[in-house]
Amino acid sequence: MAATTASRGAAAKWVLGSPLILFAAIFVAYPVYQGIQTGFFGLSLQNPEVPFTGLSNFTTVLTDPGFLAAARFTILFALAVTALETVLGFGLALLMNRQFPGKRVFFTMLLVPIMIAPALMGVMFRLLLNGDIGLVPALLHGVGIDISLFAPDTVVPLLVLLDVLQWTPFTFLIIYAGLQSFPTDVLEAAQIDGAGWWRTLGSVVLPIMRPIIFAAVFLRLIDAIRTFDVIYVLTAGGPGTKTTTMSIYIYKTAFESGQFGMAAAASTIVMIALVPFVPLLVKRIVHPGRGAA
Amino acid sequence: MKAKATRLVTLTVVGIALAGCAPSTGAGGNSSAAGDQGNGQGTVKMVLWPGPEGDAMSKVVAAYNAGQGQKDKVKVDMALLSRQDTFSKESTLMAAKSSQQDIYFVATYNVGQFANALDPLTSVDASNYFPVAVDGLKYQGKQFALPLDVSNHFLLYRKDLLDKLLSSKSQWPAYEAVATKAIGEKRDPKPADQWDWNDYIAMSAWFSKSANPTSPTQYGTILQAKNLLFNTMIWDDVLWGEGGSWTTPDGKANLNTPQALKAVNVYSTIYKNGWTSKDSSQAEFPETQAALKAGSAAFALQWSAGFAELNDPAKSPQVAGKIAIAPVPGQKTHVHALAVALNKYSDNKAAATKFLNYLATTDAMTAYAKAGGIPAMPSVLKANASINPAFDKIAESIDKYGYSEPVFPNTFQAYSKLAEVLSGAWVGQQDGAAALKDANDELQKLLG
Amino acid sequence: MSSTANISTRTPDQLGASRAKAADNSTGKTPGPHRSKHRRLWWTTLAVGVVAVIVNVPWFNALIVSFKSDGDISRGALALGHPTTDHYANSLGAAGYDFPRFFLNSGMIALGAVALVLLIAVPSTYAAIRLGFGGRFIMNASSALRLLPAIFFAVPYFLLMSNLGLLDTVPGLILANTFLNLPLAIILLGAGFRDVPIELEEAAQVDGASTYRILYSVLLPILAPTLVAVSVLVFIFSWNDYLFALVLSSSNATPITLGAANFVTSTGIRWGDISAATVLSTLPPVLFAVFAQRFLVSGLSAGAVKG
DSSP: EEEEEGTHHHHHHHHHHHHHHIIIIIIHHHHHHHHHHTTTTOOOOOOOOOOOTHHHHHHHTTTTHHHHHHHHHHHHHHHHHHHHHHHHHHHHHHHHSSSSSSSSHHHHHHHHHHHHHHHHHHHHHHHOTTTOOHHHHHHHHHHTOOOOTTTTHHHHHHHHHHHHHHHHOOOOOHHHHHHHHSOOHHHHHHTTTTOOHHHHHIIIIIHHHHHHHHHHHHHHHHHTTTTOOHHHHHHHHHHHHHOOOOHHHHIIIIIIBHHHHHHHHHHHHHHHHHHHHHHHHHHHHHHTSOOOO | HHHHHHHHHHHHHHHHHHHHOOOOOOOOTOOOOOOOTTTEEEEEEEEEOTHHHHHHHHHHHHHHHHHHHHTTEEEEEEEOOOOOHHHHHHHHHHHOOSSSSSSSEEEEHHHHHHHHHHHHHHOOOOOOOOOOHHHHHHETTTOOOOOEEEEEEEEEEEEEHHHHHHHHHGGGHHHHHHHHHHHHSSOOOOOGGGGHHHHHHHHHHSSTTTTOOTSSSSSEEOOSSSHHHHHHHHEEEEEHHHTOBBBTTTTTTTOSHHHHHHHHHHHHHHHTTTTTOOOGGOOHHHHHHHHHHHHHHEEEEEEEEGGHTTTOTTTTTTTTTTTEEOOOSSEEEEEEEEEEEETTOOOOHHHHHHHHHHHSSHHHHHHHHHHTTBBHHHHHHTTTTTTTTTTHHHHHHHHHHOOOOOTTTHHHHHHHHHHHHHHHHHHTOOHHHHHHHHHHHHHHHHHH | OOOHHHHHHHOOOHHHHHHHHHHHHHHHOSSSSSOOOOOOOHHHHHHHHHHHHTHHHHHHHHHHHHOOOOHHHHHTTOOOOOOOOHHIIIIIIIIIOOHHHHHHHHHHHHHHHHHHHHHHHHHHHHHHHHHHTTHHHHHOOOOOOHSSSSGGGGGHHHHHHHTTTTTTHHHHHHHHHHHHHHHHHHHHHHHHHHHHHHHHHHHHHHHTTHHHHHHIIIIITTHHHHEEEEEEEEHHHHHOOOOHHHHHHHSSSSOOOHHHGGGGETTOOOOOHHHHHHHHHHHHHHHHHHHHHHHHHHHHHTSOOOO
């Protein structure tokens, strides 16, 4: 791809890239280095010495059933919410991709859930779902349904549902923005040519939208893997460790156990485990439908 | 591309391993490895958490800045964070050996973990305080923090409902039947201050619609069973009340015992039978307050600080005046002190010490009590019983029933770990004995 | 595949022409579709409206609770009682916290982060996608970076800001939020730049435009919707940041998220106050989105006025 543009100023790429280089050198390289390095030391509040511990933090984390359980829960949770949110966000974007009365108001309304800080959203859910003062149990009770939303059997589906409520607007926004560079008449022309709506969707819209959908999936997935605030506020990872995500595990390791070295090692493991998947997805965003460049 | 990324990671890892140098933790600037006494003047920065403690302290600070502080040439500047975040923030500052704050907010349950970042206090006059408060802030024989506020638990119960049961003997046979089903033993209703844990279970059943359709409340109680370190403290009351404890006299983990199993079963029996809301698997302080305020539960174990609000007609219109206080069943209550401590890396220790000395006076603590705090000084509580009807009970309860967990470097972590391991068993998700065995192993590891 | 790729990469002029053709077709082949189309639009309104209400149940609940007294809150969700504005007074400063300042800090942090993110991400992503600057490594590395939990950076960022003298300052938090949001911006802009037909740039190049000029006057206008989407997201995420604010601010630079958390106290949650603070805290991002929406929707409106 670069063949035609390589002739254009080789200097320009360094000029245009310089803000990033400058920023990365100070605000990315140093913290990342510092963070990864911390994983190799026994930095903890309990021990004022900071001994070099080599890989022992890493082996401790990797052999901790708690970490493995958290990893399992996190990945399943992230996949479930991302799948749901992408499908719903895409559907919503298609629905919004036309003029209709009230569109502007609804567009803004749809974005409000992501404007509530996750840390506050957790508290708002806690209020909304409280069995004594919450609106949802009161309404359910009003129509004759008495269920305990936070019972151990319902808590996981509940958390998935809450995540979908909060983050579908995110996938919607990204896909909707992508749709704007997509000529709507293609869709209509295809329909007029006799192609059914579903066929048009499958054969025309989806292929064109693929990169932007991948971008939405990818961004949502990596954020879902870091899920923390809402679950922490609602369940703190319980009952037991049933809803402990990797971020909750790491947070507790650092702030409740004071084991900063261990927390850094766990974070690094998460990154290293997931890094191999990154290029696969990035490739599809940047070079959709073409082989590796 | 993948190969390139892998190579980069490998390179970084190898580079770090070879470098072998400790992560730099000195927070640069003017901080030195062990702090500085300073000139005894200027601004002292302090962290506290919001709520009655923070509100009361802000009045004390204002009074100090306007009065004694002028003489001391010290101005105190207090920052508040939320409950969960105060300790997280402090942990970060301590890990970074920061001099940003001079006085930290600590508690009995984390003073062991934080001690390395604190300076021991040398001039605390212990005789003014509850002994359990002062002792709980000692670590390795040194006093690391100045007690501020004490927290313990009470049984908060609907006096109107219990009195009615106690006075209408016609209901007793029905109560006996429910109790027999619940605990396998015939019992008469008793006044709240005479309950043991079996009475607690029987009463939970009696006041639940599921076991007693005529119950005035939906549920008997609300358990605080969320996976949260504060909830371990509440369950500890049950543990001690049933005769168990965290450790043996020689300091070994002691949770794999019949007493501990009984304590877990108190929770799981109530939960599994629906004598507490199923939502209580995620309940803690706010949910308990909400249930008591709404009148959906007849009684609960709750922190001392929760009582005042429940009897305030503006905040609890449905139950104000109907809630009474009794000692925790089994007559054992967890006690901890919230406290202030001196940052070892502070640059202004002399000035900070001046303010700490001021806080240790009965005058300052009287002002603190008047502003809504629960000071750890029995004399101040007794002299100000008119402010808060709970003060008398608190002083009595801590004296007679107060109990605290052992302080060791990993205490804070142990509370979290126990909540994590046991909260599943509390709500019947796991076998109690198996969970206790895990808990015992974890605790032993943390005891070292 | 290649034919569909072509469709997505038509120039604006081509788009206009084919739109006109499609409009002709529709009037020619389907007689009198106006009424049914009209009805369909109202169905759309209804469907979207239902979704918009459902996803906003937490917000509406917060709005209701924020006007209820503490006593009425305790009596249950359906007990309304007498409305009060006390909670708004509290979340605007009466509770003793400096909320106006928290709002101001959040605003400066979010706007600053948007500006800085765009300033860094736009030229460098363009250079990466079109000029071979760092190749795909930039994209991969930024994605990998976003995989790390924010907690990982807590202590390193504290030390960094401490050494730079930027602890508890708005610029410090702008830099931190820029760091947090750069990966998102780079990924989205990467996808955006990729979509723009290279022929456009080549044509401009033939006309003698410099690389910088091509970026500024050819690409940016085309990418306006993406830029706006990125701005909205960066604004929202910076506005919502909690953990970095917790670690890096103590009083002077405290944003609204941290300020509102003061209502989570050691003796329970002050439901009314925190609801009011939550409602208020959504207003500035809403305003930002309303303002930005004009650019987002305008890309569409030109082609959608038929029927």
